[in-house]
Amino acid sequence: MTVCAIETAAEDGAVGSTGFTMTADGTYAARLAGDGEALFPERWTLDGPEPYAVPLPLDQPEERDADVLPLTDGRVLIRRRVEGRHAFSLLYPTGPGTGELPLGAIESARLTLLPPSPDGVSAYALAPGEGSTAIWLVAGGAFGPEHVAEVPGHCSGGVWLDRTGRMLALDRQLDGGPVKAVAVDLERGGEVTPLLQITEESDDRLLLAEPDSGLLLIRSNAPGHDRLGWGVLSSLRPVRFPECLRLADCAVTPFAVQPGQMLTPESCAVALRIDGAAGSRLGVWRPAGRRLHQLAAPEGWLAGAGLWSREGVLHLPYATGAVRCGVARMEAPEDVCVPDVITRRDMITEPAQAEHAGGEPSVGAGAPLVCRPMPLQQAPLTGRAAPD
Template sequence: MTALAIETATEDGAVADSDGTDGADGPEPASAGGAEPPADAGAPGLTITADGTYGARLAGGGEVLFPERWTLDGPEPYAVPLPLDQPEEREAQVLPLADGRVLIRRRVAERHTFSLLYPTGPVTGELALGAVTAEELTLLPPSPDGICAYALAPGGRSTGIWLVAGGAAGPQHIADIAGHCSGGAWLDRTGRMLALDRRGPDGGPVKTVAVDLARGGEVTPLLQITEDSDDRLLLADADSGLLLVRSNAPGPGQDLLGWGVLGSLRPVRFPRSLRLPDARVTPFAVQPGQVLTPESCAVALRIDGAGGSWVGVWRPAGRRLHQLAAPKGWLTGAGTWSREGVLQLPYSTGSVACAVARTQAPDAVVSSAETYRHGTATEPAQPEAAGGEPCEGPVSPVVHRPVPLQQAPLTGRGARG
């Protein structure tokens, strides 16, 4: 892919917004980036298949934890518990497959075992798949094909990629990638092209690379905004080519959320509307089906602040952030979009074991200047300062496949906007 990020400057030397209008997204919060925690949000409360059909999580409480599968494609969601003879450890990971089975990773010393769980009458069936010996291992996000499951095993100077479900016979070693790899985002709808955030074996900045799993893990540079910046890919949408990235390229001490387009020559942009004081903004879902129209895609964002977590909705073309109160019991960081722009947020409470809250994505989104407290907007947004566009109304409450890739890097200077 090709996407050059070019920095432009105003006459006084200040970096301009990516559309050439200095400050058109409104005033930058005084503490943008500085007060945010250094790491991205933790794992979502529910892992959902790429097609949105099934979800899986560790349910229960205290030391009594068990896998639970959610069915999300029917008229009403429902959950099926998958307990075994003994409770699961808190560090176990679960991942749903498109056939309704749930993969579970368990750790026993330095061995990571894998099994497929499925309901069978009144009990839970279990199919053991084998084990991988590694000091550290983590499951990657669900593959777009819904059949295979992969894991990363970082070592001293390289990271192993393992196919842990969907292979011919047990876990299979796919490739070793030089350096320490983390993250993981799928770039196509077949589960062939995987993006990983890699730090070289001798240190240095983090850069995103594309890994071709069909070619034995062939690695190609994917994201480099500046030579010395840490550039991570958080989310990718195969339909539109929209990429959500986090980078410190805009300046020292800043770790900002930005967006680019796969295969585009336009710069990576870092909208001011996505910079909230004392809060961390992390994307978790992109509206599907927006073929070749990345600017119109609705993006769901997890917002983490001192008062808790809530939801944001944003479109690149809208350049404003609409903040929503999360439903009580939201499985934080989990959710999907329908092609029609309906955001679906799974939640579970003491009285409702399995439910989904739905809200229509607004056509006009509210700016980052809106007031919020503990995840709930308390006032209609106020117009932004001179140079910005006025906000367009109060906050709305929450109510109850592959593209060819050009393997060239996103390079150049990041544009601020």
């Protein structure tokens, strides 16, 4: 399964969590629940016949800026800001109460938790400094928080590229230049290799990656302004920017990709959050179908959270006054797939569904300049895991 936390675009264009986070295998989720200032961590169990929530309150309520992250052993990591430091603890139910295991603290002006590691037992955080960004292992180590890598430049985002928790993609900016996604090998001391470069001047960020198929969801301003695009890991074909994902007066953010499509990345269903003046809607799109289906989300949907099954069923968590913890299931709409041809002729004959390659002018302009992504096979990803 591919899962994702609730996400929003930050000022720098990076994607960050806003409260509800799911483990990489979809077994657990966690959020801050409660009303007003009476906030407490809450763990959702999602791998049984029916989902259920377990409150994890302590003696005093949590601050609104606390972060929670679930682990696959049922414990919940919490990050709190305490006297200028970031303190970490593991919470777990103990009969009628809540147990807490302090892990230690990190001194840093800024620190953000990365999405749950695919191994299910580790948790990492980014701490940007003046000229570099530290990567910390904050849970799963032997002696509390451990500094595992120092990456030159200012890093944000965070997308796992494999199913072991070794390869991490970050959006990096060096000396005020453009933002480029890079791959970081955590087993080789944070060795950095290029991952995306659509043009030399463009900001190229990675939003999601599906390890089985290699499908990548990208946000870049290579077409002249920020657009959603897609590509395939280890492919030399250009990043594509579908017109159907460009909605007026709406922010479109992908949050989950269908796993298991190892040989056909274009057939992967992608779930998107569509935010406009009327609120949040649900979108479903496939690269091969080239059509964005806009659907009504279930009442109480925790907007931007969800996971796909390999069979193409979208699981959407929700909470209402009547249902404290629920998961709605929705099958992906069928598409009439269009052959994946990127010639100039096809762009002109299919203007409603045209896809522009990175750096290519819009239809009707002069001869196209197709700028390919950095050859992704140069990143240290020697293969993709077989489906579980």
